[in-house]
Amino acid sequence: MTTIEKTTDEVLKLASTHFKxxxxxxxxxxxxxxxxxINSLQAxxxxxxxxxxxxIELPDYELQGVTDFRTLAExxxxxx
Amino acid sequence: xxxxSGKTLSWKAADGTIExxxxxxxxxxxxxxxxxxxxxxxxxxxxxxxxAHALIISSARSEGFxxxxxxxxxxxxxxxxxxxxxxGAVREFLEKIHRVMNAIDLAPLTTIxxxxxxxxxxxxxxxxxxxxxxxxxxxxxxxxxxxxxLIPGFGGIPRLKRDLGNAVVRDLLLTGRSIQASKAQSxxxxxxxTAEGDALRVARTTAAQLNKFDRETATAAKRFIxxxxxxxxxxxxxxxxxxFTRPAVEAGLRKFVDSTDALPYLP
Numbered sequence: 001m002t003t004i005e006k007t008t009d010e011v012l013k014l015a016s017t018h019f020k021x022x023x024x025x026x027x028x029x030x031x032x033x034x035x036x037x038i039n040s041l042q043a044x045x046x047x048x049x050x051x052x053x054x055x056i057e058l059p060d061y062e063l064q065g066v067t068d069f070r071t072l073a074e075x076x077x078x079x080x
Numbered sequence: 081x082x083x084x085s086g087k088t089l090s091w092k093a094a095d096g097t098i099e100x101x102x103x104x105x106x107x108x109x110x111x112x113x114x115x116x117x118x119x120x121x122x123x124x125x126x127x128x129x130x131x132a133h134a135l136i137i138s139s140a141r142s143e144g145f146x147x148x149x150x151x152x153x154x155x156x157x158x159x160x161x162x163x164x165x166x167x168g169a170v171r172e173f174l175e176k177i178h179r180v181m182n183a184i185d186l187a188p189l190t191t192i193x194x195x196x197x198x199x200x201x202x203x204x205x206x207x208x209x210x211x212x213x214x215x216x217x218x219x220x221x222x223x224x225x226x227x228x229x230l231i232p233g234f235g236g237i238p239r240l241k242r243d244l245g246n247a248v249v250r251d252l253l254l255t256g257r258s259i260q261a262s263k264a265q266s267x268x269x270x271x272x273x274t275a276e277g278d279a280l281r282v283a284r285t286t287a288a289q290l291n292k293f294d295r296e297t298a299t300a301a302k303r304f305i306x307x308x309x310x311x312x313x314x315x316x317x318x319x320x321x322x323x324f325t326r327p328a329v330e331a332g333l334r335k336f337v338d339s340t341d342a343l344p345y346l347p
Contacts (some may be wrong), residue, residue, distance in 0.1 A: 041143060
C-alpha cells in the first residue's frame with residue numbers, strides 16, 4: 001500500500017526533476033505555482049507527467065483550487 | 081503554389097507529401113489571420129494534391145498543436161460592433177471556418193494531424209478533420225467550450241460523434257476535462273502515440289508508407305468510410321449562434337480576456 005508520505009515524496013521528486021528545482025528546496029506545503037515558477041500551461045504538463053508516473057487518470061477539475069504539493073498528492077492517492 | 085510562408089502558417093509540398101505547419105504565438109489560436117491563411121491553403125489544395133498522397137498538419141509552437149479559437153480577438157471584435165451585428169459576424173466566421181475544415185476533411189489525400197501539447201477546442205476540431213492523429217505522449221486533448229457557455233463551433237461534435245462512441249463524446253464535451261494521449265488512444269481518438277517530440281517524425285514515416293498504395297484506391301476507401309456529417313455540422317452552427325448572444329457567454333469571454341493566465345479556462 002502506497003502511503004500519502006511516499007506519494008508526496010514522489011510528486012516532489014518528479015517536480016524537482018522536471019522543473020529543475022533542487023529537491024531540498026521543495027516542501028509538501030509549498031504553493032507549486034510559486035515554488036516552481038509555473039503557469040497553468042506548465043501545470044497541465046505536470047499533470048500529464050503525474051498521470052503517466054502513477055498510471056492514473058486525474059481529471060483537471062479535481063485540481064481546481066489545488067496549489068500545494070500535499071493536496072495534489074492526496075488527489076493522486078485517492079486514485080491509486 | 082508548392083510553398084507558402086505566411087504570418088500564421090506555412091506549407092510545402094515535396095516527395096508526395098504536403099506539410100502544413102501552424103506557427104502563430106502563443107499557441108496557434110485561430111483568429112481572422114489564421115482563417116485567411118487556411119482559406120488560402122484550401123484554395124491551393126486542389127493544385128497541390130495532384131502530386132501528393134498525404135497531408136500532414138503540425139505545429140511549430142512548443143506549447144502545443146493549437147489552443148483553439150482566438151477568443152481574445154473574438155471578444156474584442158464583438159465588443160467593437162453594434163450588438164445587432166454581432167451574430168452575423170460570428171455566423172460569417174463559422175461558415176468560413178467550416179468550409180476550410182470540410183475541405184481538409186474531404187481532401188482526396190490521406191491526412192495526418194501530428195499533435196503535441198495543448199490540442200484544445202478548435203485545435204482538436206482541426207485535428208479531427210484528419211484521417212489519422214499521431215500524438216506526442218505529452219499531448220492533452222480538451223473541449224473547454226462549455227466552461228465559456230458555448231459548444232465547440234468548428235465542427236468538433238459532429239466529427240467526434242462520427243469517430244467515437246457517444247459516451248466518450250459526452251464525457252469530453254460535458255465535463256470539459258482534458259485527457260492525455262494514451263487515454264485518447266484507448267478510446268480510439270488517436271492512431272499512434274509517440275515519445276516526446278517525435279510526432280512529426282512518426283507522421284512522416286506513416287506518410288511514406290501511404291505512398292506505397294494506389295492513390296485512387298486509398299481515396300475510394302476514405303470516401304467510403306469517412307462521410308461528412310453535413311446535417312450535424314449545419315445544426316452545430318445554429319446551436320452555437322443561438323448560445324452566443326446570451327449574457328453568460330459575454331461574461332465568460334470577458335473573464336477569459338481579463339485573465340493573464342496562459343490557459344485561463346483551466347483550473
